[in-house]
Amino acid sequence: MQRLFQHTQETYGRIDILINCAAIVAVKPFAEMDTATWDQVININLRGTFLCCRAAFRQMMEQKQGVIINISSLSGVKGVEKFPGMSAYNVSKSGVASLTEILAVEGKAHNIRVCAVSPGAIDTEMLKQAAPHLKAGMTPDELADILFYLANDSGRMFSGSNIELFTNA
Numbered sequence: 622m623q624r625l626f627q628h629t630q631e632t633y634g635r636i637d638i639l640i641n642c643a644a645i646v647a648v649k650p651f652a653e654m655d656t657a658t659w660d661q662v663i664n665i666n667l668r669g670t671f672l673c674c675r676a677a678f679r680q681m682m683e684q685k686q687g688v689i690i691n692i693s694s695l696s697g698v699k700g701v702e703k704f705p706g707m708s709a710y711n712v713s714k715s716g717v718a719s720l721t722e723i724l725a726v727e728g729k730a731h732n733i734r735v736c737a738v739s740p741g742a743i744d745t746e747m748l749k750q751a752a753p754h755l756k757a758g759m760t761p762d763e764l765a766d767i768l769f770y771l772a773n774d775s776g777r778m779f780s781g782s783n784i785e786l787f788t789n790a
Contacts, residue, residue: 622669626676635684639677639774641670641717642692647752649782660778664701666713667720674724678733686732688772689724693717698785713740714732718783725781734780736771740764741788758788 629636632778644666647658670691681687695701697714721737728735743764744757767786770776 622672622676624682628675630680636677636680637684638648639673639687639689640692640768640772641673641690644667644692644694644710644713644747645737646707646710646747646752649709653706662709662715663716666710667716670717671720674720674735678724678728681728681733682731687692687728687734688776689728689733689735689736690719690768690771691717691735691784693719693721693737695741695787697737698739698783700719701785706750708752722781722782729780736776736779736781737783738764738767738771739783740786740788743785759786 626636645662647662649655649658674689674691677689679689681689694714695708695718696703696711697718698708699715703711718737718739720737722733724733740759742752742755742757742760743761746759748755748757764786766782771779772786
């Protein structure tokens with residue numbers, strides 16, 4: 622990860638936008654959840670987001686500007702329907718939303734905008750694995766359009782927000 626950010630810096634001279642969207646899901650009842658599976662989900666979904674945010678944030682501080690968009694999930698939002706077997710995923714995505722809030726606070730003085738997007742069912746292989754009973758209400762391209770809006774100046778008012786995307790499937 623450090624090599625990626627170093628390479629980006631050397632090649633382009635700056636990092637203007639970071640979109641954290643890497644994630645995995647492990648569907649396993651909580652009572653059967655082993656530590657290795659829990660750690661894997663938390664490490665990829667939350668720790669990976671932390672590490673990428675930290676690397677980009679440091680560079681953006683030097684630049685005195687930047688945009689970070691973290692992909693969370695409705696699974697990590699309080700009051701939204703939860704599904705059995707998703708404890709590690711839900712916890713990781715709640716953490717991503719909380720990390721986003723504090724980074725927006727700390728980034729404000731450095732002109733760094735940070736927001737999260739918490740989509741519902743998106744037509745991906747991960748959805749098919751985690752919840753095959755759900756019908757996707759959004760395509761990856763539709764989500765990309767939203768992310769593009771948030772990354773440019775039109776999305777400047779959303780810093781610190783966790784944008785919940787409920788889809789009508």
